[in-house]
Amino acid sequence: MSTNEPSTLIPAAENPFDSMISRFDEAARILNLSDGLYNVLKSPAKQVIVSLPVSMDDGSIQVFEGYRVVHNINLGPAKGGIRYSMDVHLDEVKALAAWMTWKCAVSNIPFGGGKGGIKCDPRSMSAGELERLTRAYTRAMIDVFGPEKDIPAPDMGTGPREMAWIMDQYSKLVGYSSPAVVTGKPLVMGGSKGRVEATGRGVMVACRSAMLKMGLNPYKSTCAVQGFGNVGSISAKLIEQQGLKILAISDVTGGYYNPNGINIQEAIAYSQSHGDQLLGFTGADPISNNELLELDVDVLVPAAMEDQITGHNAPRIRAKLIVEGANGPVAASADEILNQNGVMVVPDILANAGGVTVSYFEWVQNRLGYFWTEERVNRRADRNMKEAFEHVYQASMQHNCSLRIAAYIVAIDKVAQVTQLRGGI
Ligand code: NAD
Numbered sequence: 142m143s144t145n146e147p148s149t150l151i152p153a154a155e156n157p158f159d160s161m162i163s164r165f166d167e168a169a170r171i172l173n174l175s176d177g178l179y180n181v182l183k184s185p186a187k188q189v190i191v192s193l194p195v196s197m198d199d200g201s202i203q204v205f206e207g208y209r210v211v212h213n214i215n216l217g218p219a220k221g222g223i224r225y226s227m228d229v230h231l232d233e234v235k236a237l238a239a240w241m242t243w244k245c246a247v248s249n250i251p252f253g254g255g256k257g258g259i260k261c262d263p264r265s266m267s268a269g270e271l272e273r274l275t276r277a278y279t280r281a282m283i284d285v286f287g288p289e290k291d292i293p294a295p296d297m298g299t300g301p302r303e304m305a306w307i308m309d310q311y312s313k314l315v316g317y318s319s320p321a322v323v324t325g326k327p328l329v330m331g332g333s334k335g336r337v338e339a340t341g342r343g344v345m346v347a348c349r350s351a352m353l354k355m356g357l358n359p360y361k362s363t364c365a366v367q368g369f370g371n372v373g374s375i376s377a378k379l380i381e382q383q384g385l386k387i388l389a390i391s392d393v394t395g396g397y398y399n400p401n402g403i404n405i406q407e408a409i410a411y412s413q414s415h416g417d418q419l420l421g422f423t424g425a426d427p428i429s430n431n432e433l434l435e436l437d438v439d440v441l442v443p444a445a446m447e448d449q450i451t452g453h454n455a456p457r458i459r460a461k462l463i464v465e466g467a468n469g470p471v472a473a474s475a476d477e478i479l480n481q482n483g484v485m486v487v488p489d490i491l492a493n494a495g496g497v498t499v500s501y502f503e504w505v506q507n508r509l510g511y512f513w514t515e516e517r518v519n520r521r522a523d524r525n526m527k528e529a530f531e532h533v534y535q536a537s538m539q540h541n542c543s544l545r546i547a548a549y550i551v552a553i554d555k556v557a558q559v560t561q562l563r564g565g566i
Contacts, residue, residue: 160473223257249529365442
């Protein structure tokens, strides 16, 4: 019996591919991209859908649907995570794959964009079932994956454990150990130092770079962070270390507000000892996630999930600066309102690129067979992030547009130039 219903259609307004395309369109118009190049860059290069039969612990066989989309490989092998969730559908995977193309291009990483997913509920499956599913997916993708072709990584519902299974299965099939086929591996089997903190660290660097441009003094500034997982908690910790006062944090259990500032180390320790949740945290008063977004703070870091700031609540946002830790937390419908209100938004494809940057470093180290110190990883990642921010900032000045559209302009221009130089169309 299959657990997988056919992908349901989602309304156009919430369709992530449409949201990405609307920003892509604006940047393409400013760049005066030809119709031909527009169509090439908009279309995913490859879309693979596979059926994955898996023996379940109760003796039954279930067939899961798996996807891998390679959006563009003109800058290098495809790079992008694998998501395990019942909400996975092809449109989402296509949007996320394109996002990866632009994210790598804007961060000057020699990778293209890819993304994968399996429609499944990982929380209801045993470790054995998940291992058999992951190995079946890797076998099905043997012609797609490869250190020179397409390099997966963790995403929602997957982590170092799944990456270890992919690395092992791929290595068994090709007949030699191939750590560079996947990133986000456990440290002991070729993961990179600094990877766990990389995305939050990049958010902090992007935040500091933007504050410098805006003339905001970190020691006189306040911040709210939505989401307290990998990205949110580490962003909050490192931003606090820059001198900002973190007035509010939140997770799926709600928001926590303290006008005198929250001690982030204490909050992290609390969350770690309470099943990765802040529920019951006493260093602050409870508020809702929506209230957190609308607080009177200088900096807002949405680091939980997509579509948190929309046309509906954008007029009430009081932060001067939004740094997108999550992917897609500001919906396209909010862009214009925030622009008009003078809110600077450091877009996801730039702000959270620290993760893919250190994934790239992991791939480099695997191919070198030589591992860097954490200090070297952080130094190079920080430099990369600062340069990417400056490049996007200059493009926004040149084209008199938001940082988001500037980031798309930088990315699309680069991929378009390389596409033309490579030719062969
Ligand atoms: P995570 O699972 O570690 O943390 C997610 C956090 O969001 C948790 O604290 C959870 O409680 C909270 N949350 C869930 N639903 C919520 C809701 N409705 N309201 C408020 N909070 C809610 O995930 P993560 O790795 O930190 O990723 C967060 C976002 O950042 C995602 O959009 C992800 O795609 C993006 N991202 C992550 C990385 C990375 O390296 N981890 C890199 C780039 C982008």
